[in-house]
Amino acid sequence: MSQQSQTSETRQGRRSWRRKVALFLLIAIPAGYMAISAQKSRGSGEDKQENAAATGLTHSWPSKVQRRIYDTPIPSYSVDVAFYESNSWKRSQMYVQFVTNPKGLDKFLGRLGADRDVLNDGRITIDAKTAGVVGWKLDADGKWAGGVIDQKDPEPTLDITVDFDNPDHPKVYVVSTVTP
Known part of the structure; x- marks a missing residue:
């Protein structure tokens, strides 16, 4: 080759x-x-x-976007913060809970354009069925105050119930509802 x-x-x-x-x-x-x-x-x-x-509360802060959409300005230094978001074609809801101090509660309400006058003593504005979604037990025993903040569309409606059993650290429950 x-x-x-x-x-x-x-x-x-x-x-x-x-x-x-x-x-x-x-x-x-x-x-x-x-x-x-x-x-x-x-x-x-x-x-x-x-x-x-997932059902039930997530024990952390909702994102800033969620807080803005659902108009839930949680005050700084709040503790026991938890939330749950539920979405459907007809409505979206965010459940929020937090423990704050009297000044924080006033700040929260102030950011919503309200004050403590919106809260009626002895009133629980979140019904048992709605509260049951996330396991809240909002019964008649206790020092409760609640109110509803209705806002113009597209802003959410806020059902607010506050537990004043410890007046130095009120526990706030909010259900924010957005309807398209």
Whole structure:
């Protein structure tokens, strides 16, 4: 065999090998990317499904966007903050609870354009069925005061009930309802 034909065969062998590797990479890289993306997407969907199926309060602060949409300006330094959001075609609601001090309660009401006059002693404005959604027990025993803040659409309606059993640290319950 001549040296020239041997060199030609070697070149063809290298080209063939390079083509095979290039073809493999052209198929394997996108396939791998698609598999990883599908897995991440599936995981994301499962997380969203879990969040949507969650019932009860989430013990943390609602996002700033949620607080703005539902007009629930929780005062700084509040504790035992928890919330739950419920959405449907007809209405969206956010349930919020927090413990504050008298100054914080006044600040909360003030940001809503109201004051303590909106709260009526002995009144519980959140009915048992609504409260039961998140496990609140707002019964007649206790020092309650409540009021409703009706705002012009598209602003939410706020049902506010305050537990004054500890007047230095009132516990505020709010159900904010937005209707499209």
